[in-house]
Amino acid sequence: MTTEIAFWILALVMVGAALGVVLLRDIFRAALLLVLCFFTVAGIYITLNADFLAAVQVLIYVGAIGILLMFAIMLTRNVQRGNPFNRLNGPALLLAFLIMIIIISVVAATDWPSITAVPQQAVGVAVDEPTTGHIAEALFSKDNGFVLPFEIASVLLLAALIGAVVLVRRKDKE
Amino acid sequence: MSLGIEHYLILSAVLFSIGLYGALAKRNAVAILMCIEIMLNAVNIAMVAFSRYLVPDVVMLTGHVFAIFIMTVAAAEAAVGLAIIIAIYRSRQSVDVEEMDLMKW
Numbered sequence: 032m033t034t035e036i037a038f039w040i041l042a043l044v045m046v047g048a049a050l051g052v053v054l055l056r057d058i059f060r061a062a063l064l065l066v067l068c069f070f071t072v073a074g075i076y077i078t079l080n081a082d083f084l085a086a087v088q089v090l091i092y093v094g095a096i097g098i099l100l101m102f103a104i105m106l107t108r109n110v111q112r113g114n115p116f117n118r119l120n121g122p123a124l125l126l127a128f129l130i131m132i133i134i135i136s137v138v139a140a141t142d143w144p145s146i147t148a149v150p151q152q153a154v155g156v157a158v159d160e161p162t163t164g165h166i167a168e169a170l171f172s173k174d175n176g177f178v179l180p181f182e183i184a185s186v187l188l189l190a191a192l193i194g195a196v197v198l199v200r201r202k203d204k205e
Numbered sequence: 206m207s208l209g210i211e212h213y214l215i216l217s218a219v220l221f222s223i224g225l226y227g228a229l230a231k232r233n234a235v236a237i238l239m240c241i242e243i244m245l246n247a248v249n250i251a252m253v254a255f256s257r258y259l260v261p262d263v264v265m266l267t268g269h270v271f272a273i274f275i276m277t278v279a280a281a282e283a284a285v286g287l288a289i290i291i292a293i294y295r296s297r298q299s300v301d302v303e304e305m306d307l308m309k310w
Binding site for chain 2: 034035038042045046049050052053058061064065068069075076078079080081083084087088091092095096099100102103104106107111114115116117118119120122123124126127128130131133134135138139140143145146147148149152153154155156157158160162165166168170177180184187188190191192194195198199
C-alpha cells in the first residue's frame with residue numbers, strides 16, 4: 032500500500048517536472064526541474080526494488096549530468112532569448128501525442144505474460160533482497176555475463192573524455 | 206488496485222512523449238539535450254519495470270545491467286554533446302538550432 036502511494040506521488044511529480052522542463056521560459060529553472068525529475072526517477076527505481084540503480088541514478092544523473100548541464104547553460108546563456116519553441120511546435124506536439132496514445136493503447140491491450148521460473152541465462156533475486164552483489168554476478172559471470180560490453184563501455188568513456196577535452200580546447204593560442 | 210507492469214510502462218510512455226516533444230520543439234540546443242536525457246530515463250524505467258515484473262516475486266537483473274549501460278552511454282553523450290554546443294557557441298555566439306545551418310546547402 033505504501034509503495035502504491037509512493038508510486039503515485041513520484042509519478043505525478045515526475046510528469047509535472049518533465050512538463051516544466053519542456054514548457055518553462057527560463058532555461059535555468061528548466062534545468063533545476065530536470066534534476067527534480069531525475070530524483071523522482073531514482074524513487075521509482077526504489078519502488079521497483081532496484082536499490083543499486085537508484086544510488087547510481089542519484090550519483091550520475093543528479094550529480095554529474097545535472098551539474099554539467101548547469102555549467103553549459105551558464106556558459107551559453109542568452110538572457111534575452113530564454114527557451115522558446117521553434118516553428119515545429121504544432122507538428123511535434125501532434126507527433127508526441129500520437130506516439131503516446133499508440134504506446135499506451137498497446138500496453139493496455141497486451142495481456143502481459145508471467146513466467147513462473149527464472150530462465151537459465153538470467154540471474155534472479157527474490158524481492159526485498161539487496162541487488163548490488165547479484166548485479167556484479169550478472170555483469171561479470173564467466174558463462175553469460177557482460178564482460179566484453181563492460182570493457183567496451185570503458186573505452187567509450189575514455190573516448191568521450193578525450194573528445195570533450197579536444198572539442199572545448201581553445202585553438203587560438205597555437 | 207495493486208501496481209503492475211502497466212503502471213510503469215504507461216508512466217514511461219508519458220515521460221518519453223514529453224521528452225520527444227521537447228526534443229523536437231525547442232530552439233535551445235541545451236534544452237534539446239535535456240529532453241533527450243528525459244527520454245533515456247523513460248527507457249530505463251521501462252527496462253527496470255520489465256526486470257521486476259516479468260517473473261512474479263523475483264527481480265531479474267538483466268534489465269538492471271542494460272539500464273547501467275544506458276546510463277554510461279548517456280553520460281558520455283551528455284559530455285560530448287555539451288562540448289559540441291560550447292564549441293558552436295564560441296564560434297557563432299548562439300545555441301539556437303535554427304541558426305546552426307553551416308552544413309545546409
